[in-house]
Amino acid sequence: MANKVALVTGAQAGIGAACAKRLARDGVAVGVLDLKAELCADTVQAIRDAGGEAIALGADISNRAEVKAAVQQLRETFGPITIVVNNAGVTDFVPFEEINEDRWEVVYKINVLGQIIVTQEVLPDMKAKGWGRVVMISSSSAQTGAVGMTTYSGSKGAVVTMTKTLAQELGPLGITVNNIPPGSVMGTIMSEANRHRFPIPEQQLLQAIPVGRMGEPNDIANACAWLCHEDTGYVNGQTIGVNGGRVVS
Ligand SMILES: NC(=O)c1ccc[n+]([C@@H]2O[C@H](COP(=O)([O-])OP(=O)(O)OC[C@H]3O[C@@H](n4cnc5c(N)ncnc54)[C@H](O)[C@@H]3O)[C@@H](O)[C@H]2O)c1
Numbered sequence: 338m339a340n341k342v343a344l345v346t347g348a349q350a351g352i353g354a355a356c357a358k359r360l361a362r363d364g365v366a367v368g369v370l371d372l373k374a375e376l377c378a379d380t381v382q383a384i385r386d387a388g389g390e391a392i393a394l395g396a397d398i399s400n401r402a403e404v405k406a407a408v409q410q411l412r413e414t415f416g417p418i419t420i421v422v423n424n425a426g427v428t429d430f431v432p433f434e435e436i437n438e439d440r441w442e443v444v445y446k447i448n449v450l451g452q453i454i455v456t457q458e459v460l461p462d463m464k465a466k467g468w469g470r471v472v473m474i475s476s477s478s479a480q481t482g483a484v485g486m487t488t489y490s491g492s493k494g495a496v497v498t499m500t501k502t503l504a505q506e507l508g509p510l511g512i513t514v515n516n517i518p519p520g521s522v523m524g525t526i527m528s529e530a531n532r533h534r535f536p537i538p539e540q541q542l543l544q545a546i547p548v549g550r551m552g553e554p555n556d557i558a559n560a561c562a563w564l565c566h567e568d569t570g571y572v573n574g575q576t577i578g579v580n581g582g583r584v585v586s
Pocket of ligand 1: 346350352370396397398424425427428447518526
């Protein structure tokens with residue numbers, strides 16, 4: 338995977354940081370993007386300490402001008418970008434009757450529109466190379482539904498369906514598009530902040546996971562790296578659940 342360049346969004350910590358580090362281990366130069374470049378310092382340092390290449394980028398993925406500038410910075414530093422991991426996202430726990438237009442808009446603007454903007458801005462490089470890998474991070478809540486998470490699970494459902502459509506549009510150009518709906522991944526900013534809000538108590542959740550443990554960021558990163566590999570060009574438009582067997586399809 339040497340000479341390849343990836344953009345990983347929402348990569349200051351958690352799943353995004355694990356994906357960035359894992360791709361860097363495979364020889365990929367990585368743009369580590371989060372809301373502010375300063376937030377990405379630890380991830381970038383960890384990659385460099387391990388002998389990899391990375392730069393920190395700041396952008397709100399729902400703001401096209403900011404994304405455009407970050408993508409250009411990455412392109413100028415390492416060259417054309419042919420791998421995108423659309424990981425940045427926000428969650429929302431709110432009873433259905435309390436959803437309002439503002440909350441709906443925030444969640445969909447980041448989780449859905451953000452993934453569209455980032456992919457669009459990188460697409461010219463992939464088209465020029467005739468090769469690309471797009472990995473969307475969705476959520477197992479899109480597969481099963483989740484009480485109190487109508488906006489979030491709905492937005493992630495859109496990601497699952499967008500993957501299918503985009504895979505058909507971009508496949509002929511040598512670009513694959515797949516999505517990973519993680520199960521419950523602990524040790525991330527999102528999961529730690531919302532631990533007390535999960536609709537199902539952790540102990541009960543654990544019992545429903547056949548492999549007998551909660552997920553870790555590296556579980557998602559390993560699947561992500563596989564989807565980005567040269568060898569997986571025939572995997573396209575798929576939903577690759579990484580959830581210990583809790584959701585089987
Ligand atoms: N942790 C889980 O159990 C779990 C389960 C299913 C899906 N997911 C999904 O995995 C992804 C990563 O989640 P995580 O658990 O590592 O959470 P996290 O909160 O640690 O990571 C999300 C990152 O996205 C960034 N971000 C948010 N809005 C942004 C924006 N507008 N522009 C740029 N960056 C932005 C945040 O700053 C954060 O660093 C998310 O899309 C999440 O929905 C997580």
